Amino acid sequence: MLLFNYFYNTLAKEREELQTSYNTLAKERDELQTSYNTLAKKRDELQTIYNTLTKERDELQTSYNTLAKERDKLQTSYNTLAKEREELQTSYNTLAKERDELQTSYNTLAKEREELQTSYNTLAKERDKLQTSYNTLTKERDKLQTSYNTLTKERAELQTSNKKLMTERDQLQNNYNRFSALKQTGPEGWTLFQSSWYYISSEVKSLNESTAGTKQTFLTKLNKRVWIGLTDKDSEGTWKWVDVTPLTTAYWSEKQPDNGSGDRAYGEEDCAEHSPELIDMA
Template identity: 40%
Template structure:
């Protein structure tokens, strides 16, 4: 919609707004262009309106036909006075005046517009300079703040690292402190225990000192007694040697003059009964006990050779019925040396090669005739089943 010159001129604000800072020169120039266009529109339209307003009464009052009246009367068209020619001249003069006024108005408006533009430009330039300076200050401040921020960031990183290091150090120190506290507690406890032990040891030392004094006295007494007893022991050893020799001599004489009962065979200082029937080991031993003796106990190589010369498979008084592998004689004496186990294979083997796996706990002198095994005397001992094997047996009675 097109705006009239008056309305445009009234709506345009020619004064500068110093309270508002747009910061943009381009926007101010746009407002000036709009204001200038509005002024030109107003200047162009105003003379036309005035011309139409002056021309309208002449068209209304101008007569179309001559009036045959007694004489002409002045009509409303003669606003400037005089006849029609004067009216035209007056109109021309008015138009000329209007043109002059128009030119003067245009000139004044141009001057005002230039002054307004210059003032507006100066204000905008001043604001632009202020904004530029403010921008430069802000740029410097931004640079300084950025630098300070970077420094603070570096400081923050360093402080964080130092804090972490201190935290680690604090943790280590706390751990060491706890360990030292524990060690201190343990050392204190040990110290108290040692103090108690020291007191006890001191008490015991005093007691031992007293005991040592007493024992020293007793030792001296015992040394005296020992000297006396040693002298007596030596005398007794001499007497024992003499008595032992005399006993052996008497025993040899007794063995020589003593004979064995019927069905008993003499060897050395013992009498041996060799059975004529065969029984298991327990029954064989019981027969010897019924005779007041026990199965034979072999003490030396001569006795072993004597039994081997009997050429019989016989039970002897040796078994491991109490503890497997620990052979003992019938008088409870453990088997040490000499031993005469048959080898190879190594004996005793506890029936290792039998399928029925029955223990072999009783010892025998092994003999076969004719010999089926290469058994070389004196190693003729063998372990066999006590209750399932029947052998001859030998009873022994000392003289």
């Protein structure tokens, strides 16, 4: 009986020591669980920025579920303390290991939180730079929009001017067509043949008089200074036509020909030209 009391007291003492250790460990577990809940709340606030915390949270939840299951087993083992003392010691060792793992996870999570805060600060700085760039780009866009509006207005003005010019061109084309139609009819008494106009006179003249008179009338109507194909370049004062035939009848202006009047500024004159003032030198 004494021996039984001794073992019973010893077993009860060991049980109380294990219970104390278990309570201490449970308290540490509860304290760690409180810290874990606080950290999990912060982790949730940073969840949108650092997605990898989700995986670690799930792993921690699994450990928590395992611990709850072991706690239930420990409660059952309490009723049969003597038989399951060794199992309780094993559970204690397991719980101590899990505590260390949880502490390590806590330290890792705290470090990741600091790194995430640093990343957040960097991202905020980059956001501010992007905002500045965006503002600058917006200002440049507004300037380009103003330039675009100006160019659009100028384009409209040019289109208006272009339409006006096209209208004027069409009017000029119509006038030109009417003039061309009128030109095709020719003046009274003249006949068009192979791009040349001919006048058949009823007045009787010699060949030279007729030729000279007709040309003189035509050139006078031009009202321009034109070369008539007469030159004395081969021999000064000896006038010949381009076909080398000599000049027989001339209509010179007063004091002509003068070969440039001896003025070197004009140079030597070798060609006869028609002008509104009759025949002149050139």
